[in-house]
Amino acid sequence: MINLVWLVPLFPLIGFLINGLVRNVLPKGLVGFIGSFSVLLSFCVSVGIFVELNNSDVKSFIIPLFDWIQVGSLSIPFSFQVDPLSSLMLLIVTGIGFLIHVYSIGYMHSDAGFAKFFSYLNLFVFFMLLLVLGSNYVVMFIGWEGVGLCSYLLIGFWFTNSSYASAAKKAFVMNRIGDLGFLIAVFLIYSTFGSVEFSNIFPQAANFTDAYLRLPGMKLGILTAITLLLFVGATGKSAQIPLFTWLPDAMAGPTPVSALIHAATMVTAGIYMIARSNVLFTLAPLTLDVVAIIGLATAILAATIALTQTDIKKVLAYSTVSQLGYMFLGLGVGAYTGAFFHLITHAFFKALLFLGAGSVIHAMSNEQDMRSMGGLKKKLPITFLTMLVGTIAIAGLPPFSGFFSKDEILAHVYEHNKVLWAIGVIGAMFTAFYMLRMLFLTFYGNFRGTIEQESHLHESPKSMTIPLIVLAILSIIGGFIGIPEVLGGKHWLAEFLTPVFSPSYAITTTPVMDHATEYTLMVVSIVGVLLAITIAYLRYIKRKHVPVSGESVERGFLAKLSYHKYYIDELYDALIGRPLNALSRFFYKIMDKSIIDGLVNGSGKAAVETSKGxxxxxxxxxGFYIFMMVFGVIALLVYGYYYGFIIFD
Amino acid sequence: MQTVTQTIQSVPLNHYILFSAIIFAIGVIGVLIRRNAIVIFMSVELMLNAVNVLLAAFSVYHNDASGQVFVFFIMALAAAEVAVGLAIIVMIYRNTHSTDINVLNKLKW
Incomplete structure (x- = not known):
C-alpha cells in the first residue's frame, strides 16, 4: 500500500481535471460525486498506508517517482516520504477534506459556480497532499505555493464583490512575503547541506551548529538563519504575527473553504513544516524562543480581538489564529508532539465549528452577524448540539479533545518558562469566554433577526448535518489518541511519532514532571476555563447582554482596541501601504511619466524634427537631383583617390 | 595595310583617355545645365559613348575582347533606354506641352 502512495494525490488531481475541464457539461449531482468520491478514494488509500505503516518496523519510506531536476551537483528527485508525521497528515487532509466536500454539496447547491468550486477544492487537496508528502523542501514548496494559489482562488470565489476580491489579494500578498522567507531558507539549506532532501539534511544538521552566516556587521548561526527564515514562511502561511491579518479577511470565501483551508489544513502547513524540520529548530535555540514568543503573542492578541467581534466567522477566524499561536508556542518550547496533537484536534473541532457556523449562516439566509441571531437552539438542533461539542472541545474541558492537546502544550510551557505558562492559561480563559459568547449569542435568547429570516429558518440538509455529526464525534474522542500517562493513558500519538521527533529529543533533555505538578496544572486550567464560562454565562444568558451595533458607540479603551483589531490593519496601511503608494506615485509621476516617457517621446520627437529639416x-x-548625384560621385572619387579605397593604377 | 588593331594602337592610350574624359565631361555638363529633356538624353548618350570608346581602346591595348563585349551590352542598353525614355518624354509633352524638366517639380515634400 505504501508503494501506492502516489495514488493519494492522483485522485484529487483527476477529480480536478474532470470537474475543471468538462464542468459545463456535467450535472451538479455528478460534479459533487466526482469531487467527493476522488477524495474518499484518497482517504481509503491513506487509511491503508496508515495501517501498514503502523504494523511495519521501518517507520520511514521514501517513494521516488521520477528524477525531476538534475543539474550538476543539484539533484532534486520528485519523491514522496511516508512516515508517521505525513501519514497522519494524509488522514487529516483527506478525511476532513472528504467530509467538507460532502458538506459543500449541500452548502453550495444553489451557487452558479458549483462545479468550479469543486474543481478548486480538489486542486487544493492535491496541492496539500504534495506539501505533506514531499520528501524534500522543493516538492514541499510546490505544494506550499499551490495551496496558496487555491486559497486565493477560493477566498475570491465570489469575485464580483470587490471587497472579497481584495481580501483574496491581501491573502496572496501576505503569503508571498512569507514564501520569500521560505524560498531563501531553501537556498540557504542547499548551499549549506548540498541537498534539499529531508533524509540528507537532518542527519548532517548537528555538524553545522558552529557554522556562521556572515552578514554585514553581524554573525548569525547558519541554522538560526535557516530556521528563522523558515519561520517567516510559517508566519505567512499559518497567520502569525506579523502576517496574520489576512486570515480574518479570508473569511470572505465560502464557509466550507474557511473550514477546510483556513482552519483545518492549509494554515497548519507552517506547523507541519516546522515539525518536519524539528531537528533544525532544536539545534537553533534562539529561533525556538522567537517561535514561542511570537506564537504566544499571536495567541493572546487574536484571542483578545475575538472577544468583541460580532461576525460569527470573524470570531472563528481569530480563534483559529489564536489556536495556531498555541501550536507555535508548543513548537517553540520543544513540545513537537503536543503541537502536532493540537493540530489534529484543532482540525477536528475548528472544521466542525466552521461547518456549524456555515449551517447557521445557511439557515439565516447568509446573515453572519451574531447580533441578528439568537434563539436558534430549537430551530437548528443538530447544528446546535454539534457546535456545543465543538465549543467545549476548543474551550478545553475534559474529556473533549481540545483539553488533552492544549494541556500537553501548556504542561511543556510550564517546564520551560512559568511566565509564558501563566499568559497561556489566561489566553485559554479568553478562548473559553469568546467561544461561549459566540454560542450563547447565536443559539440562546430571543431571535433578533428579521421576520423574513425567521420564517425561513430551517435545519440544514443531511449532506451538511452528517459531516457535522462525524466531526463532533471526532472532536469528542479525538483526544484519546494522546491521553497523558498521568491520567492512566499510554499517549499513543507520542509513541507513534517518536521516529520523527526522536533526533530532537536526543539533543535536548526534557525534565520529567512529577504527577502532582501535572495534576495541579490541569486543575488550574480547568478552573480557569470554568470561570471564563461562568462569566460568559452571567453576561450573555443571565443579563442577556447583546453587543450594541453601530460604529459610533462609546466603548472603553480596551474594548475599542479589541473591536478595531488593535488598528493593526490601519497601522500596516500607514507604515507600509501608504509609503509604498506614495513611492509608487513618485515613480509613476516623476520617473515614469517625466523621465522615461520624456526620453522615449523625446527621441521620437527629435527624429521627427530633424526629418522636417x-x-x-x-x-x-x-536638375538639382542630378547635380547632387554628380557631386556625390565626384566626391566619392576624390575621397577614394586620397584615401585609397578605389585603386587607381 | 595596317590591321584595325595596329591603327588603333598607333594613337597613344593617353589620348583615348583624355578624349573620353572630355566627351564624358561634356555629357555631364550637358545633363547638369540643360533643361530640355531631349538634350539631356543626348548628353547621357555622350557619356555612355565616351565610356564605349575607352572600353574599346583598353580592349585593344590589353588584347582582351571582353571589353568590346561590354561595349555591345552598353549599346543595347542605351537603345532600350532611349526607347523607354523617349516614350516617357512623349507622354510628358502631351500632358505639359513642354519638355522642360523644371516644369516637373510637383513631386516634393
Missing part, C-alpha cells in the same frame, strides 16, 4: 532637400527639381 532634411525633407526640404527633396525639392522636386530634377
Amino acid at each position: 532634411f525633407r526640404l532637400l527633396q525639392t522636386g527639381n530634377i
Whole structure:
C-alpha cells in the first residue's frame, strides 16, 4: 500500500481535471460525486498506508517517482516520504477534506459556480497532499505555493464583490512575503547541506551548529538563519504575527473553504513544516524562543480581538489564529508532539465549528452577524448540539479533545518558562469566554433577526448535518489518541511519532514532571476555563447582554482596541501601504511619466524634427537631383583617390 | 595595310583617355545645365559613348575582347533606354506641352 502512495494525490488531481475541464457539461449531482468520491478514494488509500505503516518496523519510506531536476551537483528527485508525521497528515487532509466536500454539496447547491468550486477544492487537496508528502523542501514548496494559489482562488470565489476580491489579494500578498522567507531558507539549506532532501539534511544538521552566516556587521548561526527564515514562511502561511491579518479577511470565501483551508489544513502547513524540520529548530535555540514568543503573542492578541467581534466567522477566524499561536508556542518550547496533537484536534473541532457556523449562516439566509441571531437552539438542533461539542472541545474541558492537546502544550510551557505558562492559561480563559459568547449569542435568547429570516429558518440538509455529526464525534474522542500517562493513558500519538521527533529529543533533555505538578496544572486550567464560562454565562444568558451595533458607540479603551483589531490593519496601511503608494506615485509621476516617457517621446520627437529639416532637400527639381548625384560621385572619387579605397593604377 | 588593331594602337592610350574624359565631361555638363529633356538624353548618350570608346581602346591595348563585349551590352542598353525614355518624354509633352524638366517639380515634400 505504501508503494501506492502516489495514488493519494492522483485522485484529487483527476477529480480536478474532470470537474475543471468538462464542468459545463456535467450535472451538479455528478460534479459533487466526482469531487467527493476522488477524495474518499484518497482517504481509503491513506487509511491503508496508515495501517501498514503502523504494523511495519521501518517507520520511514521514501517513494521516488521520477528524477525531476538534475543539474550538476543539484539533484532534486520528485519523491514522496511516508512516515508517521505525513501519514497522519494524509488522514487529516483527506478525511476532513472528504467530509467538507460532502458538506459543500449541500452548502453550495444553489451557487452558479458549483462545479468550479469543486474543481478548486480538489486542486487544493492535491496541492496539500504534495506539501505533506514531499520528501524534500522543493516538492514541499510546490505544494506550499499551490495551496496558496487555491486559497486565493477560493477566498475570491465570489469575485464580483470587490471587497472579497481584495481580501483574496491581501491573502496572496501576505503569503508571498512569507514564501520569500521560505524560498531563501531553501537556498540557504542547499548551499549549506548540498541537498534539499529531508533524509540528507537532518542527519548532517548537528555538524553545522558552529557554522556562521556572515552578514554585514553581524554573525548569525547558519541554522538560526535557516530556521528563522523558515519561520517567516510559517508566519505567512499559518497567520502569525506579523502576517496574520489576512486570515480574518479570508473569511470572505465560502464557509466550507474557511473550514477546510483556513482552519483545518492549509494554515497548519507552517506547523507541519516546522515539525518536519524539528531537528533544525532544536539545534537553533534562539529561533525556538522567537517561535514561542511570537506564537504566544499571536495567541493572546487574536484571542483578545475575538472577544468583541460580532461576525460569527470573524470570531472563528481569530480563534483559529489564536489556536495556531498555541501550536507555535508548543513548537517553540520543544513540545513537537503536543503541537502536532493540537493540530489534529484543532482540525477536528475548528472544521466542525466552521461547518456549524456555515449551517447557521445557511439557515439565516447568509446573515453572519451574531447580533441578528439568537434563539436558534430549537430551530437548528443538530447544528446546535454539534457546535456545543465543538465549543467545549476548543474551550478545553475534559474529556473533549481540545483539553488533552492544549494541556500537553501548556504542561511543556510550564517546564520551560512559568511566565509564558501563566499568559497561556489566561489566553485559554479568553478562548473559553469568546467561544461561549459566540454560542450563547447565536443559539440562546430571543431571535433578533428579521421576520423574513425567521420564517425561513430551517435545519440544514443531511449532506451538511452528517459531516457535522462525524466531526463532533471526532472532536469528542479525538483526544484519546494522546491521553497523558498521568491520567492512566499510554499517549499513543507520542509513541507513534517518536521516529520523527526522536533526533530532537536526543539533543535536548526534557525534565520529567512529577504527577502532582501535572495534576495541579490541569486543575488550574480547568478552573480557569470554568470561570471564563461562568462569566460568559452571567453576561450573555443571565443579563442577556447583546453587543450594541453601530460604529459610533462609546466603548472603553480596551474594548475599542479589541473591536478595531488593535488598528493593526490601519497601522500596516500607514507604515507600509501608504509609503509604498506614495513611492509608487513618485515613480509613476516623476520617473515614469517625466523621465522615461520624456526620453522615449523625446527621441521620437527629435527624429521627427530633424526629418522636417532634411525633407526640404527633396525639392522636386530634377536638375538639382542630378547635380547632387554628380557631386556625390565626384566626391566619392576624390575621397577614394586620397584615401585609397578605389585603386587607381 | 595596317590591321584595325595596329591603327588603333598607333594613337597613344593617353589620348583615348583624355578624349573620353572630355566627351564624358561634356555629357555631364550637358545633363547638369540643360533643361530640355531631349538634350539631356543626348548628353547621357555622350557619356555612355565616351565610356564605349575607352572600353574599346583598353580592349585593344590589353588584347582582351571582353571589353568590346561590354561595349555591345552598353549599346543595347542605351537603345532600350532611349526607347523607354523617349516614350516617357512623349507622354510628358502631351500632358505639359513642354519638355522642360523644371516644369516637373510637383513631386516634393
